Amino acid sequence: MINPKKTQSTIYITGAGPGDPGLITLKAKEILSIADVVVYDNLVSNEILELVINLNPEVKMIYGGRVGYNPAKSLEQNEINSLLVDLAKEYKVICRLKGGDPSVFGRLGEEAVYLRKERINIEIIPGVSSVxxxxxxxxxxxxxxxxxxxxxxxxxxxxxxxxxxxxxxxxxxxxxxxxxxxxxxxxxxxxxxxxxxxxxxxxxxxxxxxxxxxxxxxxxxxxxxxxxxxxxxxxxxxxxxxxxxxxxxxxxxxNWYETKPLFAKNVLVTRSKEQSVSFVSKLIQSGVHPVNMPLVSYEFNQKELYNKNIINNLRNYEWIFFTSQNAVKFFFEILRANYFDSRALAGIKIAAVGYKTKVELGKYNINPDFVPKKFSFEDLVKELLELENIKDKQILHPTQEESVKEPILKNLKTWNIYRAEFTTSLDPNLVNAFNNGIEVITLFSSNTAKHFSQIVSKYNLDMSRSKFAVIGDETAKSVVELFGRVDIVANPSTEEGLIYSMEEYFDKARSKGIGVRR
Missing domain, CATH: 3.30.950.10 (Tetrapyrrole methylase, C-terminal domain)
Structure with missing residues (x-):
């Protein structure tokens, strides 16, 4: 635990593990989450570097590696030592991040002794060794x-x-x-x-x-x-x-790892950067090589931020329907901006579509009164009608602009509190990734599927070798309309369900000798 009263700079010589971000230690993650600057070496994997950015988006990242087989990418040890000393004069928490365990052929002794002689405070955080x-x-x-x-x-x-x-x-x-x-x-x-x-x-x-x-x-x-x-x-x-x-x-x-059904598969992740973090982590655990292509980002609908007609009259609603994580997040940010909190929902029943939405509500100490078995707005209404007559109830539905058409409920108020901003251009590296072979394309919504089809047309991307993996019946329907097929549908409609369905698909293909890596 970091002492908040400590004024002296500290360099944490930290082991990042051998590459799999799941092998990084809890203490290393703690330091990375609060570090002012991270000096990383050549053996720290790209997956670990992405983890660092997700843990600490504001951190300053500096390359400080030695590469014996590639002098062009190599710093001399005295240059690295001087860099660390200079950083200690400017920053309070410096993480010197090394692949594997720094004490196993990681020049720990050389750097630590040098820093001690310079009267710089150090701590050593071991890592899982590649050995x-x-x-x-x-x-x-x-x-x-x-x-x-x-x-x-x-x-x-x-x-x-x-x-x-x-x-x-x-x-x-x-x-x-x-x-x-x-x-x-x-x-x-x-x-x-x-x-x-x-x-x-x-x-x-x-x-x-x-x-x-x-x-x-x-x-x-x-x-x-x-x-x-x-x-x-x-x-x-x-x-x-x-x-x-x-x-x-x-x-x-x-041989357990290289025989995983999804091992080394290039899987395209089209979710927003914020929402893709947990999904990418689960993919990596399955041996996947994730290719991030965030097609969408989400923003406040600013004109609704101070909509007093709704905010000051929340008590008039008998139900609030939350159909996504984003709806929950933006709804409570609106409450906070208007000096309200979850107490404003006292006496109002809450429905949540999907496990992730339920978890997001839990962050605000809200336990939903109803969660449908199937994860769509239509199923929410259908299943709830079987339990309670909500046709005449006052219902608020905070949602995204241009959301899926809703079943008609007489007193349902749709509140468009956020909107999706879709990417219209691709990084050349992503175009190259398609040329090299994307084996699975994951799509989580109909809107994302529609915008992805526009990207495909604009860049003339080859989809013939790719499988479409989707969450939700509506998304599946849209993908079939746009691309003529859908290969994998999540069961259940969760991130875990999608990965399980992908594993099942490729396991069956492998048993038939289709698409097997040799």
């Missing part, structure tokens, strides 16, 4: 009672004229046990030759894992005696972790 996490995501245990009771971790870095000079071969059993090599791709041929020279069995299995724990993870398995020849054919790149030993054989049974 243990990456093998686990590849389905490879580092030890097993039947074949390996120990493992040795080697950083395969050294002087340019003799990159293997720093490896103390005499300090470990090169003929047995598990070897884990970090930073060893460029030096692997020399390491293999040395191990064979020391008597390691040429039939020993070896695994090379690229971008471990991310949706771009790939694992290449071969034998020690063959690997140098195989490297000529395989495009093995850093950052890769290398495992040598009999434990690699267990991957055939334990």
């Amino acid at each position: 243990t996490a990456v093998p686990s995501y590849a389905g490879i245990p580092l030890t097993h009672r039947d074949c390996s009771s120990s493992f040795t971790v080697i950083a395969a870095q050294g002087e340019a004229d003799d990159p293997l000079r720093n490896i103390k071969w005499e300090n470990f059993d090169a003929r047995n046990g598990t070897l884990v090599l970090l930073m060893g791709v460029k030096k692997l041929p020399g390491i293999i030759d040395k191990l064979l020279e020391l008597g390691r069995d040429p039939k020993t299995p070896i695994a090379i894992i690229y971008l471990g724990t991310t949706s771009r993870q790939s694992t290449f398995v071969t034998r020690l005696g063959k690997v140098n020849n195989d490297l000529m054919e395989m495009n093995i790149k850093p950052p890769s972790l290398i495992i040598i030993g009999e434990v690699v054989n267990y991957r055939d049974i334990l």
